[in-house]
Amino acid sequence: MAPTWNDPDHCPFCEAELPNPGAGFVDHIDDHPTCESGFETWRRNVADDMHGGWAK
Template structure:
């Protein structure tokens, strides 16, 4: 997977046990997701782009 292969905003994020960008299993939908994002540069880039995009939609910003 490369950065150009993923659209960080257009994801089907309906399963907290699966990464919405690469499809890998996530051991825990909270802390496990953040561990996965930190360990996978492509997913980290997609998550950061997604976070940046949606942060304007959240009144007090995004807290992670």
């Protein structure tokens, strides 16, 4: 499934509802390896778009 980044209240990788869009997403990917893998792949793909890199 392709990530869907149009709703910050849901994980873009599995569409699970998040308790909040910021820290809730980070907690979610820490607890869900498939979503974390999807995020890491996405982050590698867009890394050159962000000067100075990305923080997690």
